[in-house]
Amino acid sequence: MTQPGERAIIELEGVSKAFAKSGGVPSFVAVEDLKLNVPEGQMLALLGKTGCGKSTIFNMIAGLTAPTSGRVLVDGMDPFGQFDAFRGKMAIVFQGDRLLPWRTAVQNVELGLEMLDRSVAERRAIAMRWLETLGLAGHAHDFPHALSGGMRQRVSIARAFAVDAKILLCDEPFSALDEMTGRALRAEFARLVKSNNKTAVFITHSIDEALAIGDRIVVLKRPAKVEIDHTFEPVQTETDKENVRNMIRTALIA
Numbered sequence: 015m016t017q018p019g020e021r022a023i024i025e026l027e028g029v030s031k032a033f034a035k036s037g038g039v040p041s042f043v044a045v046e047d048l049k050l051n052v053p054e055g056q057m058l059a060l061l062g063k064t065g066c067g068k069s070t071i072f073n074m075i076a077g078l079t080a081p082t083s084g085r086v087l088v089d090g091m092d093p094f095g096q097f098d099a100f101r102g103k104m105a106i107v108f109q110g111d112r113l114l115p116w117r118t119a120v121q122n123v124e125l126g127l128e129m130l131d132r133s134v135a136e137r138r139a140i141a142m143r144w145l146e147t148l149g150l151a152g153h154a155h156d157f158p159h160a161l162s163g164g165m166r167q168r169v170s171i172a173r174a175f176a177v178d179a180k181i182l183l184c185d186e187p188f189s190a191l192d193e194m195t196g197r198a199l200r201a202e203f204a205r206l207v208k209s210n211n212k213t214a215v216f217i218t219h220s221i222d223e224a225l226a227i228g229d230r231i232v233v234l235k236r237p238a239k240v241e242i243d244h245t246f247e248p249v250q251t252e253t254d255k256e257n258v259r260n261m262i263r264t265a266l267i268a
């Protein structure tokens with residue numbers, strides 16, 4: 015929940031999204047009357063079973079699709095209707111790295127900066143700095159095929175941070191990685207979000223991942239309705255976490 019005085023940077027108010035099905039079948043409701051406010055600086059983990067509407071919500075926040083009814087506001091503006099205004103303000107980390115195979119690591123990181131009117135020298139300096147931060151300075155000029163899956167995912171994280179967007183949207187960015195690499199990158203990601211004062215919405219299937227990085231966990235049930243909305247205290251004990259874990263497990267099984 016948004017605390018009084020905290021500014022919600024992402025606001026969904028009475029949001030529904032229906033998809034028309036072919037063959038005269040009534041339209042399918044993927045999201046129904048959803049209310050969700052994300053205060054500035056929060057790391058929100060969105061959790062829910064497959065098909066519950068997570069990516070649909072994600073796409074509405076990213077301005078890739080409009081709600082059927084209700085209101086989506088990001089930084090006070092409509093991300094779908096005012097898409098151009100969001101250039102450089104929102105960065106997306108997709109599931110899978112989505113790097114361009116014909117560009118080197120550093121050229122991939124430069125991609126978002128090219129849309130932002132930065133000079134060539136500036137773009138290169140920023141991209142190199144982020145590759146260094148993510149431990150890839152020695153691989154800046156390698157092409158994606160020469161990098162491991164974990165390295166490629168780190169390049170895509172560097173690309174998202176390089177544009178210095180206030181808001182990061184992530185759709186299961188670590189789910190294709192092995193457990194150890196996923197855990198290390200997740201910790202690095204959470205640290206970068208906090209130290210750079212970003213707001214992040216993070217979609218995941220994994221209760222452990224949500225508990226590891228979320229300041230707040232929202233569990234959705236089909237059709238995308240909020241089942242649990244839990245904000246953690248700044249300091250949590252293992253018992254607190256275990257209680258939340260059990261509550262989420264019960265909700266997801268039911």
Ligand SMILES: Nc1ncnc2c1ncn2[C@@H]1O[C@H](COP(=O)(O)OP(=O)(O)OP(=O)(O)O)[C@@H](O)[C@H]1O
Nearest residue numbers: 033034042044062063064065066067068069070071
């Ligand atoms: N463009 C579309 N046209 C018709 N139905 C759609 C469309 N996009 C999503 N849906 C339906 O809406 C529901 C929610 O889909 P969505 O992709 O948001 O789920 P999800 O929670 O992201 O699932 P997953 O965890 O598998 O990624 C699904 O039943 C899906 O079939």
Ligand SMILES: [Mg+2]
Nearest residue numbers: 068069070185
């Ligand atoms: Mg999805």
